[in-house]
Amino acid sequence: MTGSKTSDRGFRVPQPPARPGEAPDFSNFDFGEPGKLPLLDAEAPVEAFEPFHDGLLRVLDMDGKAHGDWASMVSEEDLKEALTAMIRTRAFDQRMMRAQRQGKTSFYMQCLGEEAIAVGCALALRDGDMHFPTYRQQGILFVNGIDPEAMMNQIYSNKKDPLEGKQLPVLYSFKDNGFFTISGNLGTQWPQAVGWAMASAIKGDDKIAMAYIGDGATAEGDWHQGNLFASVYRAPVILSVVNNQWAISTTSAFAGADKNTFATRMASYGLPALRVDGNDIIAVIAATRLAAERARAGLGAVAIEFLTYRGGAHSTSDDPTKYRPKEELGSWPLGDPLDRLKQHMTVSGLMTDEEIAALEEAAEKEMREAENRAEEVGLVHAGEGADPAKMFEKVYEEMPGRLLEQKKEAGF
Amino acid sequence: MNMIEAIRDAHDVAMERDDDVVVFGEDAGYFGGVFRCTAGLQEKYGANRCFDSPIAESGIVGTGIGMAAYGLKPVIEIQFADYITPAYDQISQEAARMRYRSNGEFTCPIVIRTPTGGGIYGGQTHSQSPEAIFTHVCGLKVVIPSNPYDAKGLLLASIEDPDPVIFLEPKRLYNGPFEGYHDRALKGWKDHEDGKVPEGYYTVPLGKAKTVRAGKDVTVLCYGNMVHVCEAAQAESGVDAEIIDLRSLIPLDLEAIEASVKKTGRCVIVHEATKTSGFGGELMSLVQERCFYHLEAPIVRVTGWDTPYPHAQEWTYFPGPKRVGDALKKVVEAK
Numbered sequence: 239m240t241g242s243k244t245s246d247r248g249f250r251v252p253q254p255p256a257r258p259g260e261a262p263d264f265s266n267f268d269f270g271e272p273g274k275l276p277l278l279d280a281e282a283p284v285e286a287f288e289p290f291h292d293g294l295l296r297v298l299d300m301d302g303k304a305h306g307d308w309a310s311m312v313s314e315e316d317l318k319e320a321l322t323a324m325i326r327t328r329a330f331d332q333r334m335m336r337a338q339r340q341g342k343t344s345f346y347m348q349c350l351g352e353e354a355i356a357v358g359c360a361l362a363l364r365d366g367d368m369h370f371p372t373y374r375q376q377g378i379l380f381v382n383g384i385d386p387e388a389m390m391n392q393i394y395s396n397k398k399d400p401l402e403g404k405q406l407p408v409l410y411s412f413k414d415n416g417f418f419t420i421s422g423n424l425g426t427q428w429p430q431a432v433g434w435a436m437a438s439a440i441k442g443d444d445k446i447a448m449a450y451i452g453d454g455a456t457a458e459g460d461w462h463q464g465n466l467f468a469s470v471y472r473a474p475v476i477l478s479v480v481n482n483q484w485a486i487s488t489t490s491a492f493a494g495a496d497k498n499t500f501a502t503r504m505a506s507y508g509l510p511a512l513r514v515d516g517n518d519i520i521a522v523i524a525a526t527r528l529a530a531e532r533a534r535a536g537l538g539a540v541a542i543e544f545l546t547y548r549g550g551a552h553s554t555s556d557d558p559t560k561y562r563p564k565e566e567l568g569s570w571p572l573g574d575p576l577d578r579l580k581q582h583m584t585v586s587g588l589m590t591d592e593e594i595a596a597l598e599e600a601a602e603k604e605m606r607e608a609e610n611r612a613e614e615v616g617l618v619h620a621g622e623g624a625d626p627a628k629m630f631e632k633v634y635e636e637m638p639g640r641l642l643e644q645k646k647e648a649g650f
Numbered sequence: 651m652n653m654i655e656a657i658r659d660a661h662d663v664a665m666e667r668d669d670d671v672v673v674f675g676e677d678a679g680y681f682g683g684v685f686r687c688t689a690g691l692q693e694k695y696g697a698n699r700c701f702d703s704p705i706a707e708s709g710i711v712g713t714g715i716g717m718a719a720y721g722l723k724p725v726i727e728i729q730f731a732d733y734i735t736p737a738y739d740q741i742s743q744e745a746a747r748m749r750y751r752s753n754g755e756f757t758c759p760i761v762i763r764t765p766t767g768g769g770i771y772g773g774q775t776h777s778q779s780p781e782a783i784f785t786h787v788c789g790l791k792v793v794i795p796s797n798p799y800d801a802k803g804l805l806l807a808s809i810e811d812p813d814p815v816i817f818l819e820p821k822r823l824y825n826g827p828f829e830g831y832h833d834r835a836l837k838g839w840k841d842h843e844d845g846k847v848p849e850g851y852y853t854v855p856l857g858k859a860k861t862v863r864a865g866k867d868v869t870v871l872c873y874g875n876m877v878h879v880c881e882a883a884q885a886e887s888g889v890d891a892e893i894i895d896l897r898s899l900i901p902l903d904l905e906a907i908e909a910s911v912k913k914t915g916r917c918v919i920v921h922e923a924t925k926t927s928g929f930g931g932e933l934m935s936l937v938q939e940r941c942f943y944h945l946e947a948p949i950v951r952v953t954g955w956d957t958p959y960p961h962a963q964e965w966t967y968f969p970g971p972k973r974v975g976d977a978l979k980k981v982v983e984a985k
Contacts, residue, residue, distance in 0.1 A: 285904060304973065370716075401753045412754035418719065419752035423743045430744070431708050432725075433716025440698050459736070463709030470704060618792070632754045633789050635812040638857075638901045 241598065243574040252491035258559055262569035266496075267545075269515075269571060272433065273305025280531035287510040290579045292500040294545060297520040300573060302581030304520055311524040312416055314588055316361055320519050321583060322597055323360070323380040324353040329601035330376070330386055331550075334393060335607055343393045344413060345407045349374045349419050351517070351549025351567065354575035355480055357381055358522030359448055363416070363528050367583045369432035370418045370449045373408050382415040386605060388495050390612035395623050400614045402631075404623025425451060425458030428477070435539070437473035446474040446533045448526075448552045454485020456500060465541070468486035472538035476529045479541075480516065482548035486633035487561040516544030517575040520582075548571070651847040652839045653824045656798035657687045657763070660805035661725065662768045665695050668723060673700040675710060675727030675763075684729055685765060685824060707737035707952045711762065715744050718814075725809055728764040731818060732775040738764075744816040746789030761808045765821035766794070767875045767922050769828060769968050772821075777959040779874070779923035784816045785899050785932065791856060792899040794818040796877040797827070797844030800897060805855030811856060820874040821972070828875060829882035830970035838910055857901035865892035867976050867982050868916040871907060871933050876962060876969065883974035889982050891918075899929055899961065907933070908940050911920070915946040916981045920974055925953040947984035952977045 255263035270293050278286055297309045311593040331348035338346040349356065356377030360369065369378050378388065393407040401411060411419035418434075421427060429450030436446045456479055470474050479500040483490050490496075501513035503564070510532070512524045522544065529540035547570040549621060551558050563569075583589040616622025627650035630641055637645070651659065664671045673688055676939050679702035681972030691700040707728055714724040728734045728881065734741070748758040751772035754895040761867050768777030784792045791813055801819065808815040822828045826838040839845030864878060867890040872880045877895045884891045896903065911917050915938050930951040937949055952969045960967055 248978050291798045309693060401751070404753060405751050409751070411755050413755040419748065419756050421744060421747070421751065426712065426740060429740075430710025430716035432709075432715030432835065433718075435716070436713055437672075437717040437720035437722045440717075441720075459739075460708055463704070463706040463712065466704055466947065469707050514685075516693070542666050569764055632749050634791075635757070637750070639904065640902075 239294060240604065245571055252489060252496060254489040254491070254562060256563050256566070258561065258563055260563055262563045262566040264569065264571055267571070269294065270294045272299045272621055273478070275305035275306070276485050277310070278528060280528055280535060281537060282509070287505065287512060290512040291505050292499055292513070294515055295521050295525055296515040296518055296579055296632065298518045300578070302578060302585035304510070304582065304586070308524040309520055309642070311527050312520045316523055317579070317583065317588060319381070319520070320354070320361055321579055321589070321594070323357040323377060324519070324579065325597050326601045326604065326636060327353045327357060327377040328576060329598070329605045330380070333605040334390070335554070337393070337609065341619060342613065343407050344351065344619065345554055346393065347408050348372050348550045348555045349376055350495050351574060352480060352482060352546050353377050354519040354522050354579070355544045355546060357387045358479065358519050359526045362523050362526035363446070363448060366433070366445045368416050368445070369426040369436055369446050369592040370434070372427070372452055372455070372480070373420055374452070374601065375450050377410070378417055379410070379412060379415060384412055384415050386608040387611050390608055394612055394616065395618035396616035397624055399624050402628040404629070414465055417525045421577055426454040427458035428460050428464035429467060430462045431614045432473045432475050432539070433644065435473035435533070436471050439474055446476065448476045448478065450478050450480060452485060453481040453483065453493050453495060453500065454488060465504055465507040465509065468539035469484060469509050473535065474533035474536070475539045476526065476533060477509070477541045479504070479543045480546065481543055482546050482549045484552070484623030486556060486564070488495060488554045501541065501544040502621060504543070509539055509541040511541040511543070513543045513545065515572055517572040517578060519575060521578045545572070651748070651798050651845060652826065653795070653798045653801050654686050655771050656802040656847045657805055657819065658689055658691070658955070660802040660809070661688060662689055662694070662857070664725070664806055664809045665691065665699060667851065667863045670721060671699070671723045671725060673725045673727070674703050676729050678702060679725045680750050680851050683727060685821065687763070688727065688909045703725060705772060707733060708740050711737040711740040711745065712927055714908055715740060715748065715761050716750050718760045719756050723759050723809060725761045725763065725934070728762060730776050731764040731766040731780050732778045732779065734764055736974065741790070741814070741816070742787045746787045749813070750789060757812060757973065758814045760932065761814050761817050762804070763805070763817045763819060766818040767820040767822055768964065769822040769875060770833070770929055771964050772959070773961040774958045779921065779954070780949060781818060781899055782929045785929050789814065790900060791815045793856060793897065794820065794874045794899065795897065796820065796823060796874055796895050797842070798839050798847050799844040800854050800860070800884040802847050802872050804856065804897060806851065810853070818874065821969070822875050823878070827878045830879040830963060830968065851903070854897070856898045857903055859897055859903035859906040860895045861906070862893040862895050863891065863973065865890040865914070867891060867914055868918055868978055869894060869910040869914045870920060870978070871896060871908070872920040875922055879969065880920055880969055882973055883971040883978060886971055886976035887978045889978040891978055904936065904940070907937065911937050911941040912944045917945070918952065918974070918977050918981050920952045920969060922969060924956050925951060928953055928954050947981050950977045950981050
């Protein structure tokens with residue numbers, strides 16, 4: 239990043255290239271060309287990953303055409319599934335953003351512009367593998383078969399909330415869908431994913447784990463420790479940094495992104511590392527599939543940096559016009575992942591505009607109906623929240639005496 | 651057995667009984683631990699079951715939590731309780747909350763073993779007693795044995811427990827009971843009743859205190875190093891004190907505490923940890939709440955001072971038999 243302010247003594251406070259009122263500026267990035275980087279074999283030596291540390295793995299150009307050998311790792315079926323899941327993810331987000339504004343929930347976080355990453359990763363993994371997501375990988379659930387009503391019930395903290403009202407909206411847990419319980423504490427899931435993978439290896443299992451973290455949270459100590467453990471024990475885990483360039487209001491330069499790419503930094507732990515266009519669904523699926531094959535073959539952890547842009551506000555409690563140009567999203571050179579996939583589908587003759595429009599209509603209807611069902615169950619903000627007596631349960635496997643006393647004291 | 655051998659043996663029994671038990675930590679593998687508590691385990695069970703770790707407490711506990719989420723039963727060693735704080739985020743926000751926040755989908759049956767307490771000239775970072783920073787975290791269990799028999803039985807019970815357990819081992823007791831007299835020769839566990847540790851499997855249940863000495867004049871609530879100090883203080887002061895070794899702080903044996911204080915009408919609470927917001931404050935509140943009309947004197951706490959653990963002033967800091975004995979006399983004589 240450019241534009242850092244320094245004092246006479248060299249002290250520096252990083253600044254993003256552009257602030258509100260200024261023209262968006264992405265001139266600091268070198269995006270390379272789609273199809274230029276060579277296809278890697280799952281058993282490639284770690285040195286073969288070097289061109290991918292600063293380079294960018296891209297397949298789709300900005301006209302929707304696929305280039306290079308990496309495209310061969312993704313089938314038409316994959317793309318149709320990805321398109322449906324990305325459309326559903328966005329429709330869900332839009333529906334819940336509206337629900338938040340209508341006061342149906344206090345809080346929501348969308349993944350606008352990042353849909354390809356979670357969806358692509360979920361498509362590349364198998365049943366039985368475990369994702370250790372942050373709060374911005376809801377796309378996994380639209381591949382892994384969750385009923386959106388269950389997510390909405392969680393967001394509404396109502397009587398059918400699978401977490402019985404205990405957890406803040408969007409901090410889901412869906413074990414059977416390979417989706418690890420989300421914590422509010424950033425970075426903690428990173429070494430946990432490594433440990434899950436170590437356990438799988440210890441037991442001689444072929445399941446793998448996939449960890450996610452944002453650019454900002456890589457500054458947490460757990461990122462470094464997780465990278466180290468993954469490397470030391472050759473854990474079958476995929477470590478993915480979702481670099482959307484923003485951590486609430488702070489630029490990724492505060493996480494060191496202006497010095498080295500996250501891929502380079504993870505490679506410094508001895509991990510094979512790829513840097514991937516996160517808005518290119520083909521590149522996402524192909525890279526993750528290669529990483530999964532490698533991890534499953536017992537060749538150890540693989541690190542991936544997905545480069546993308548946080549399209550929306552950090553959360554419904556955030557206003558990005560206070561710290562970045564309004565026009566930044568529209569100027570982002572890697573575009574919108576959903577538009578790019580749609581264009582690819584039509585350009586390559588896999589789908590027509592009408593078929594895509596029908597998918598979008600179906601997704602909108604699905605989410606509207608799911609919301610109606612969830613709303614019928616109830617909204618915590620309308621006084622129809624989860625059973626208060628449940629609050630005391632599952633602190634421990636068995637409720638200890640003092641908690642029983644407190645439950646009675648609270649009137650249950 | 652001494653306490654080290656008892657702890658080592660508990661690992662051995664647990665690993666033999668359950669393939670899902672894995673043991674790791676800094677120097678815990680090949681070398682067998684800086685206190686020898688995991689000696690020979692790697693050789694016997696292989697490096698997949700007992701291994702060394704990087705010097706990274708949050709990574710150790712964080713990966714342990716992930717292993718537990720997969721279905722293993724990790725038994726983790728943190729070399730000194732003083733060095734557990736880098737893992738506090740993983741322990742307090744993750745291990746402790748896993749079951750609650752996932753509404754039971756994911757659980758965290760880990761044991762975090764760590765040597766605790768002073769009396770060894772360990773200075774500021776080899777002597778602390780951090781139990782209160784764990785008893786305050788809902789979702790954790792906190793256990794602290796005072797002898798080899800309990801150490802083995804409690805550790806086996808902790809490994810089987812479905813919830814995360816912080817297992818604090820008073821390192822001053824590893825080689826023998828210590829009454830607080832640094833100028834006397836160490837007695838060792840050999841001739842002590844609680845040094846007789848059965849072979850094979852047995853457990854000491856969590857949440858059950860042990861009455862070390864029955865008495866009628868005052869109830870002494872203590873654990874870890876202080877159990878032996880209190881026994882010495884009782885003998886020297888001649889006060890007919892009932893000494894209760896709490897053994898686990900969470901869950902706490904309230905029934906035993908309540909029954910004893912209602913019988914004696916007086917209570918002294920003893921711990922090495924610093925006083926303010928220490929676990930003694932919680933014990934005092936509980937006794938006050940439950941035994942108020944039976945109390946004949948104010949409850950007294952004998953604890954470490956509210957200072958970092960000093961080096962040269964070890965025996966001024968450590969709550970020894972003299973300080974405890976004085977408190978016993980004061981409470982018994984109070985009108």
